[in-house]
Amino acid sequence: MFRKAIGWLAFCAIVALGAAWAGEGSADGAAAAGQCDKVSGKAIWSLIPSPNDPFGRVLGPATGDLRGAVSAYLTSLAPQPDGSLRATSIETWALNSSDIIIFSGVATFVPQANQPVGTVSDALSLTVIGGSGRFASATGSLSVTGMGYNIFGPAAGPGNSFFEIKYNGTICHD
Amino acid sequence: MRNAVLTARAWSAVALFIGLSGVAAPATAATCGAVSGNFNEIILPKDSAPNDPGGRVLGNVDGTLKGVTTATVTSREPRLNGNFFVVTSNIFLTDEGNMLFTRGEATWSEVSRGFYQVDLTLQVTGGTGKYAGATGSIKIRGVGNNISAASGEFVHEYRGQVCTAD
Numbered sequence: 001m002f003r004k005a006i007g008w009l010a011f012c013a014i015v016a017l018g019a020a021w022a023g024e025g026s027a028d029g030a031a032a033a034g035q036c037d038k039v040s041g042k043a044i045w046s047l048i049p050s051p052n053d054p055f056g057r058v059l060g061p062a063t064g065d066l067r068g069a070v071s072a073y074l075t076s077l078a079p080q081p082d083g084s085l086r087a088t089s090i091e092t093w094a095l096n097s098s099d100i101i102i103f104s105g106v107a108t109f110v111p112q113a114n115q116p117v118g119t120v121s122d123a124l125s126l127t128v129i130g131g132s133g134r135f136a137s138a139t140g141s142l143s144v145t146g147m148g149y150n151i152f153g154p155a156a157g158p159g160n161s162f163f164e165i166k167y168n169g170t171i172c173h174d
Numbered sequence: 175m176r177n178a179v180l181t182a183r184a185w186s187a188v189a190l191f192i193g194l195s196g197v198a199a200p201a202t203a204a205t206c207g208a209v210s211g212n213f214n215e216i217i218l219p220k221d222s223a224p225n226d227p228g229g230r231v232l233g234n235v236d237g238t239l240k241g242v243t244t245a246t247v248t249s250r251e252p253r254l255n256g257n258f259f260v261v262t263s264n265i266f267l268t269d270e271g272n273m274l275f276t277r278g279e280a281t282w283s284e285v286s287r288g289f290y291q292v293d294l295t296l297q298v299t300g301g302t303g304k305y306a307g308a309t310g311s312i313k314i315r316g317v318g319n320n321i322s323a324a325s326g327e328f329v330h331e332y333r334g335q336v337c338t339a340d
Contacts, residue, residue, distance in 0.1 A: 044271065048244070053225050059242060061241055061242050061267075068234060069243070071222075073223070092222040094216045094233060097214040098216070098327065102221060130221065132219075
């Protein structure tokens with residue numbers, strides 16, 4: 001009788017642990033894909049010459065869990081009544097020769113008082129919209145925060161304009 | 175009033191963002207150094223580069239130019255033997271934040287359908303930071319695997335010389 005009770009308790013504990021683990025895996029409801037990973041890291045994105053992209057394009061390395069090459073172009077840029085800028089973008093992260101993640105982005109740039117002209121804070125929300133390789137059916141999102149320097153003003157241009165950011169979020173993939 | 179000033183700044187930002195494409199002209203070069211290493215490039219899907227009609231690649235670079243790279247195909251002419259003559263515009267951004275701008279001319283020799291041997295010569299046209307005003311030439315040998323209009327990858331080895339102003 002005692003042995004049976006111990007066995008039942010052990011079974012319940014395993015079931016409970018399994019349920020808790022599964023719940024963690026689908027944290028923030030990011031996706032129905034097989035595996036969800038919390039990711040974080042840093043990146044520096046520099047404005048590059050890109051004559052075909054009317055609102056500009058950036059390029060830069062990302063470090064951390066999504067280490068790779070990142071390039072993004074703005075799809076819109078609109079000044080807001082409060083003096084901030086709202087931008088939308090498409091970002092592509094190439095992690096290696098087969099794995100890429102494509103995000104849709106919505107950013108708010110806020111010019112910083114008492115800082116050199118063109119200094120802005122950057123709050124960017126990225127949502128996975130596609131990918132390839134390991135991330136072919138990926139879902140998830142990233143929260144990106146950081147600062148932009150020489151984004152406008154006399155020093156703005158390739159080689160001077162860049163964003164220094166941190167990212168964190170959840171990416172789900174098969 | 176503060177809002178009005180910020181709004182004016184915002185409009186300036188828009189104007190500057192739109193106008194940002196100019197790059198300083200190369201200066202006289204004085205110090206030359208060898209560069210070498212490897213890099214890969216993924217052909218981006220159309221959604222990632224809808225404004226680049228010839229396509230865009232994105233990749234990671236090892237070696238002297240360690241960092242990231244992107245390039246666009248500005249023209250691609252088929253040859254009678256199945257090869258292509260390809261003109262590219264390439265940018266290397268090193269981990270230190272220096273940019274190197276180049277113009278490339280390549281021959282893509284078809285090995286089998288969708289697979290190419292690539293012989294590419296990059297002429298350095300300038301850059302930023304350490305590479306401001308740079309000149310030089312970089313030879314690239316590589317392969318293109320599963321190449322189509324919006325997918326596939328290249329794996330390259332590069333070797334050359336970059337000269338920078340003192």
